[in-house]
Amino acid sequence: MPMLTPSSAPATTAAHRVGVIDMARGMALLAMAVYHGSWDLTYLGLADFDLFGDPLWLAARTGILGSFLMLSGLSLTLAAAGGIDRRRFLRRFALLVLAAGGVSAVSMVMFPDSPIFFGVLHHMAVASLLGLALLRLPWPALLLLGVAVIAIGRTVALPLFDEPWLRWIGLMSFEPESNDYVPLFPWFGGFLFGMALGRLWRPGPARTPGGAVGRGFAWAGRHSLAVYLLHQPILFGLLSAVAMGIGADPADVRSFQTSCVATCIAGGGEVAHCTATCRCVSDDLNRAGLWSDFIHDRLSADSAHKVDGVIQSCGSR
Structure with a gap:
């Protein structure tokens, strides 16, 4: 593993990142926004x-995610060319961890049936640490290792990895319910x-990106x-508005x-x-503030009684 030195990467590398890598990342962000908007x-x-x-x-999701991860790996390697800035790396890692935790917390509230427990931010945080350990490998080894990771992720599925604490690895025997699942494999x-x-x-x-769009x-x-x-x-x-x-x-x-x-007709x-x-049932449950608990099967005994009343009332109209 390379030393985490306080020195910064060469100025040409940092400047080049602004002109090329950051612009590519910005384009990937636009594609991601289109996907999320859809x-x-x-x-x-x-x-x-x-x-x-x-x-x-x-294919669009694969391309967007893949581009973000490739750009992250590229950035890590270029930044390490002149020694990794320890403070900058740790600060970025801490921000990723905090952001990933925040996304998980919000998703558990908004989408309790499909929370984000290992999304793209979680993946980038873990990948950054693993990448440090692999920085000394030559490019052919990195390329072959990447192919192996993808191949294993696409072909291996073991019940052992179905355990909740191992699902981030990605070798599960089923696809978990999550709005953003980006496991280690593949x-x-x-x-x-x-x-x-x-x-x-x-x-x-x-080179500075030309034009307002590039900038x-x-x-x-x-x-x-x-x-x-x-x-x-x-x-x-x-869009909710x-x-x-x-x-x-x-x-x-x-x-x-x-x-x-369908059930009613049957x-x-x-x-x-x-x-x-x-x-009538869905409208009245929404007005009564019972819809979320009803649809996610979290009704208390008192709330279940109220729901029964709504169903009976709507059915008799």
């Missing part, structure tokens, strides 16, 4: 993108590819963590409506009556 639109009932079934959307392979590229790349003369991408890339943390709450908040304004049903309401109507109810009853 998820928000679907969740809030404003669109119907098949993000988890359409091969194009799946995704660390992308980070290793970036490290291999960093071994091969010799930064040229520093904008570079600025976003230099502040990527802040942009990452802020863009989704802003997007989700704005739009959804409320036009009366769009979020994903959980649509799912309930579909299941409720029990002999008429389509119109079943549709109206199920709509």
